[in-house]
Amino acid sequence: MAESKTDTKSSNQMWGGRFASGPDAIMEEINASIGFDKKLFAQDIRGSIAHATMLAHQGIISAEDKDKIVHGLNTILSEIESGNFEFSRRLEDIHMNIEARLATLIGPAAGRLHTARSRNDQVALDFRLWVKEELEKTEKMLTGLIAAFLDRAEEHAESVMPGFTHLQTAQPVTFGHHCMAYVEMFGRDRSRVRHAIEHLDESPIGAAALAGTGYPIDRHMTAKALGFREPTRNSIDTVSDRDFAIEFLSIAAITGMHLSRLAEEIVIWSTPQFGFVRLSDAFSTGSSIMPQKKNPDAAELVRAKTGRINGSLVALLTIMKGLPLAYSKDMQEDKEQVFDAAESLELAIAAMTGMVRDMTVNTARMKAAAGSGFSTATDLADWLVREAGLPFRDAHHVTGRAVALAESKGCDLAELPLSDLQAIHSSITDKVYDVLTVEASVASRKSFGGTAPSEVRKQIAFWRARN
Numbered sequence: 001m002a003e004s005k006t007d008t009k010s011s012n013q014m015w016g017g018r019f020a021s022g023p024d025a026i027m028e029e030i031n032a033s034i035g036f037d038k039k040l041f042a043q044d045i046r047g048s049i050a051h052a053t054m055l056a057h058q059g060i061i062s063a064e065d066k067d068k069i070v071h072g073l074n075t076i077l078s079e080i081e082s083g084n085f086e087f088s089r090r091l092e093d094i095h096m097n098i099e100a101r102l103a104t105l106i107g108p109a110a111g112r113l114h115t116a117r118s119r120n121d122q123v124a125l126d127f128r129l130w131v132k133e134e135l136e137k138t139e140k141m142l143t144g145l146i147a148a149f150l151d152r153a154e155e156h157a158e159s160v161m162p163g164f165t166h167l168q169t170a171q172p173v174t175f176g177h178h179c180m181a182y183v184e185m186f187g188r189d190r191s192r193v194r195h196a197i198e199h200l201d202e203s204p205i206g207a208a209a210l211a212g213t214g215y216p217i218d219r220h221m222t223a224k225a226l227g228f229r230e231p232t233r234n235s236i237d238t239v240s241d242r243d244f245a246i247e248f249l250s251i252a253a254i255t256g257m258h259l260s261r262l263a264e265e266i267v268i269w270s271t272p273q274f275g276f277v278r279l280s281d282a283f284s285t286g287s288s289i290m291p292q293k294k295n296p297d298a299a300e301l302v303r304a305k306t307g308r309i310n311g312s313l314v315a316l317l318t319i320m321k322g323l324p325l326a327y328s329k330d331m332q333e334d335k336e337q338v339f340d341a342a343e344s345l346e347l348a349i350a351a352m353t354g355m356v357r358d359m360t361v362n363t364a365r366m367k368a369a370a371g372s373g374f375s376t377a378t379d380l381a382d383w384l385v386r387e388a389g390l391p392f393r394d395a396h397h398v399t400g401r402a403v404a405l406a407e408s409k410g411c412d413l414a415e416l417p418l419s420d421l422q423a424i425h426s427s428i429t430d431k432v433y434d435v436l437t438v439e440a441s442v443a444s445r446k447s448f449g450g451t452a453p454s455e456v457r458k459q460i461a462f463w464r465a466r467n
């Protein structure tokens with residue numbers, strides 16, 4: 001799609017009536033948004049068709065003019081879609097590029113399309129439609145990511161791995177349980193997306209410049225035609241509101257943060273030192289100098305995309321802060337932030353979904369790691385409370401001594417002979433060994449939401465019914 005050459009001689013053909021000469025080249029450059037808002041062409045045309053149809057229905061324009069307008073707009077749609085449309089920077093933005101082309105195609109009837117509207121409600125509409133579609137896409141992508149985790153969780157409901165706090169081995173958990181933690185996170189993200197769709201589901205068109213219009217328009221009709229629940233209720237707010245874009249970016253930032261935590265875990269797990277997972281060739285790269293390497297580049301880039309997305313959120317919050325009502329041109333800077341964040345978010349979700357589905361889980365390595373680091377120490381303390389009647393604090397102290405002894409002997413808790421354990425506390429019997437294995441530890445944590453395989457399976461069933 002070519003950009004036409006700057007023409008500084010003639011004044012703007014859309015609003016140039018009171019301007020003697022064309023804009024300075026710098027003015028044109030800073031003012032134009034066509035370079036990025038051409039992305040909104042389909043929404044702009046949809047909005048214009050709904051508006052023209054309503055104008056004719058209300059008797060504000062004739063049916064003939066409406067037909068010409070609709071036909072012309074559909075022609076423009078296919079011109080743009082097939083790459084046969086010349087975008088002009090002199091015409092500033094997508095709205096005026098399309099309207100100017102319409103005038104060329106259908107003549108004076110084109111001039112009637114802009115009756116009872118302004119670019120202020122027009123851009124609010126186009127952008128809202130775009131963000132709504134993006135949210136719907138995000139919702140679907142999150143559902144796909146959740147499904148990937150549910151499958152892995154089911155497969156590994158019994159696979160034991162170390163659970164960490166402070167990245168230090170804490171207690172054994174199952175890999176299935178760990179996967180389900182991400183299902184909860186992305187499930188919350190998806191419900192935020194659904195709420196955001198509900199919030200933005202109001203049609204801006206008909207707010208006009210800021211005050212509404214004297215023409216007998218029907219905003220309920222356009223709202224319905226464009227798939228909105230209802231029209232917005234305050235014309236000033238309508239043209240000055242970008243909450244829908246900021247909500248999208250906040251959700252993208254929170255989701256990006258979740259994706260980045262997952263990416264970080266995958267980076268750690270795929271090191272030879274951990275060896276918990278092996279990434280598929282499809283989601284890793286080799287090194288140009290070190291032949292043995294398999295790098296988690298996709299995970300690292302997902303981690304980095306979070307920085308971009310957060311930047312976009314802060315940028316738009318800052319653009320909007322301090323703007324007096326209603327529209328100000330500052331708001332034109334909203335789109336690039338959202339477009340960039342949307343692209344990053346889509347890529348990041350897609351990459352993580354692929355990685356989660358493809359990665360090979362090394363259950364033997366996970367199990368070995370789960371048993372090291374005295375991960376069943378809490379189970380020993382709990383046994384002393386349950387079987388020997390010790391207060392938990394005393395049991396904690398006794399267990400601490402057992403851990404110190406095992407550490408000095410270079411062995412695990414389960415490897416300490418009974419005589420050693422009895423020397424620390426006389427009421428310990430050989431029954432204690434039943435709880436010192438990682439499987440027993442995991443199976444015992446049957447509290448609601450706990451890591452026992454039986455509980456994990458209940459949560460998988462809960463989410464399957466909702467996915």
Ligand code: ARG
Nearest residue numbers: 033093119120123327331332
């Ligand atoms: N390109 C503009 C934007 O993106 C469209 C609205 C222009 N409105 C105006 N009053 N100049 O915000």
